[in-house]
Amino acid sequence: MSDPALPHADVRPRHPYRLPEDRRPKYARARRLEWWTLGWLASIIAVIYWAMGSSAAMQAAWIEDLLSLVPPIAFLWASRFEFRAPNDRFPFGYLRSMQIAYLGASVALLMLGGYLVVDALLTLAQGERPTIGATLPLGGWLFDDPIWAGWVMIAALIYSVIPPMILGRMKLKLADELHDDVLACDAKMNKADWMTGLAGAFGVLGVGYGWWWADAVAAGLIGLDVTRDGARGTAQVVADLMDHVPTGVGDRSADPLPGELREQLLALDWVEDVEFRLREQGRAVTGTIFVSPKADAVTTAEDLMNRLREAERLAETTHWRLYDLDVRPVRQLKTAVDRRAEPPG
Incomplete structure (x- = not known):
């Protein structure tokens, strides 16, 4: 009898997480x-x-x-x-x-x-x-x-x-x-x-x-x-x-990591704005980064893929806890839509 819990052949495991040498x-x-x-x-x-x-x-x-x-x-x-x-x-x-x-x-x-x-x-x-x-x-x-x-x-x-x-x-x-x-x-x-x-x-x-x-x-x-x-x-x-946003060690204080990551990504010359959907898995922080490119900064699909890989490498080298981040391009961020929806004055 076959085991119903056996995985499918097309499963793609993520790459291993390793502590940096100094840790x-x-x-x-x-x-x-x-x-x-x-x-x-x-x-x-x-x-x-x-x-x-x-x-x-x-x-x-x-x-x-x-x-x-x-x-x-x-x-x-x-x-x-x-x-x-x-x-x-x-x-x-x-x-x-x-x-x-x-x-x-x-x-x-x-x-x-x-x-x-x-x-x-x-x-x-x-x-x-x-x-x-x-x-x-x-x-x-x-x-x-x-x-x-x-x-x-x-x-x-x-x-x-x-x-x-x-x-x-x-x-x-x-x-x-x-x-x-x-x-x-x-x-x-x-x-x-x-x-x-x-x-x-x-x-x-x-x-x-x-x-x-x-x-x-x-x-x-x-x-x-x-x-x-x-x-x-x-x-x-x-x-x-339950995938709460990242917090401090042993308490519910805000983790400064998203702020550091945002600062690094906004330094890229083609990035207009960024948003995150991050969660903790043990000591690691993983999740999705939504990037809004500047107008006319990306011209072809290949150029977009290269820039997304650049953003992903930069993100995962910003801090040793960041791991397996998914960078996605979006035309408009949620915060921009929310700002436009606010009533004037």
Whole structure:
């Protein structure tokens, strides 16, 4: 039986997308950072679990650290597919694999934040009072008398703060240089990790002072911040998958790339005006450019084809993210028609 999903023989895949030479070492460094992140997170998860006890803030920190594994795993998974060459089955390539990974990472943030908020509210509503008793660390090898278990929890939380704080700052810079939303989302998750550690430490101290509610309040405040980041990320990646116009890394700010492209194309002596229909596919920007030639600038069909190829080469060399742009000639641009349709005065 034939496979109905098999492509037609006349499919023409697009040419492969490749990072420029100066970005490849940064991409390799981002992959190494994600492997380092997985290693550090594994150790943090083990330490927090060992010291957790009945503290709501500690439990929130542990669950957050577990979900923090999603963004680096998503990035490493997507990096295996992103630069695969387009083929007959996937003629547009695999660039959206990074957006799929971004969706997974953002949903993980959203789920984490929602869980923390709901759990904190239930704890406060039920009036649950965490008990932090005494413990004898390392079987009495260090001290003869038991010490308060809260100090063990705080030490574990402080340990959980340091690696995410360092790794997150390193990832943010690379995310901007590579225009990588998944890396930016992971950096936000790292920020949530170290904020959780600090807030959890204050919550444990509050319990020690008799403020039973401090533990749950700390966990709830953490959850609100994480939920906000997850909701923003999820909304953005859904918009990207629906071919939203290009935006900044990890937010909805306007991408300056169309303005740079317009400036370059208007410098051509035969171009009267240009318009764009651009979208993001992962870190790449692709789409259609509509060019209105100047009167009498193009005389033959062959001349028009040569000039369109010139515009296409110029466009794709304007910025490393521009890829597989389709340049089309038009007699009149939509903006010109709209201007003519406006009522006078």
